Amino acid sequence: xxxxxxxxxxxxxxxxxxxxxxxxxxxxxxRFVPLVLALGVGFALLERAWTRGAMIVAxxxxxxxxxxxxxxxxxxxxTAVLSIGSVYGIRFLAAIGVGMHLVSxxxxxxxxxxxxxxxxxRPVAVPFAVLLRFFPVVRAESAAVLDAMRLRGLAGARGMFxxxxxxxxxxxxxxxxxxxxxxxxxxxxxxxRGMGSARRPTSVLAPHFTARDLVFWICIxxxxxxxLMIGGTR
Numbered sequence: 001x002x003x004x005x006x007x008x009x010x011x012x013x014x015x016x017x018x019x020x021x022x023x024x025x026x027x028x029x030x031r032f033v034p035l036v037l038a039l040g041v042g043f044a045l046l047e048r049a050w051t052r053g054a055m056i057v058a059x060x061x062x063x064x065x066x067x068x069x070x071x072x073x074x075x076x077x078x079t080a081v082l083s084i085g086s087v088y089g090i091r092f093l094a095a096i097g098v099g100m101h102l103v104s105x106x107x108x109x110x111x112x113x114x115x116x117x118x119x120x121x122r123p124v125a126v127p128f129a130v131l132l133r134f135f136p137v138v139r140a141e142s143a144a145v146l147d148a149m150r151l152r153g154l155a156g157a158r159g160m161f162x163x164x165x166x167x168x169x170x171x172x173x174x175x176x177x178x179x180x181x182x183x184x185x186x187x188x189x190x191x192x193r194g195m196g197s198a199r200r201p202t203s204v205l206a207p208h209f210t211a212r213d214l215v216f217w218i219c220i221x222x223x224x225x226x227x228l229m230i231g232g233t234r
Contacts, residue, residue: 010114040097
């Protein structure tokens with residue numbers, strides 16, 4: 001079965017993550033949060049990552065309730081602090097939702113090729129490519145550690161409540177050792193792939209913009225302009 005072509009060029013995905021983060025973290029970032037959240041959910045649905053899309057919607061709903069509704073229903077100091085945290089939390093959630101699309105759909109090779117096409121210096125491009133490869137390794141190792149803890153009755157809320165210090169220790173120490181081992185393996189893999197060579201590497205599939213990227217950016221520009229116009233009329 002032939003591999004499906006990527007929805008967007010890696011450079012488009014990098015740009016949309018950067019612009020979304022700048023937009024939601026800016027002084028007027030709350031007005032862009034609905035747009036960026038919808039973008040993150042849309043990416044998850046296009047990837048058929050139903051769990052991620054549902055999690056973004058559920059957590060965003062919890063932040064909206066705690067940030068805007070709960071202080072009105074139950075005004076006190078605790079809900080005021082919770083409201084402030086939720087206002088910033090929903091911004092981070094929006095940026096993370098878009099960033100997950102880049103992490104889940106872009107291979108380290110594709111990311112490195114995109115950064116080379118932008119003439120990004122190698123000391124900057126290589127760490128980003130290695131970091132992208134590091135996330136799946138950490139996720140797999142954490143799942144294995146949690147499975148081992150579950151067999152010993154240390155995982156979950158019950159295990160944390162009965163043995164909190166032991167549970168943290170049994171999770172943290174193996175994860176540190178696994179992370180160090182994974183970093184050594186990734187460094188060796190990078191050397192084998194020639195990342196330390198003085199020659200400029202070539203890509204089998206060079207990144208290039210397509211009509212999908214053009215349509216995507218036209219839609220994003222129209223949505224951002226509409227958001228600014230709606231916010232300006234209030």
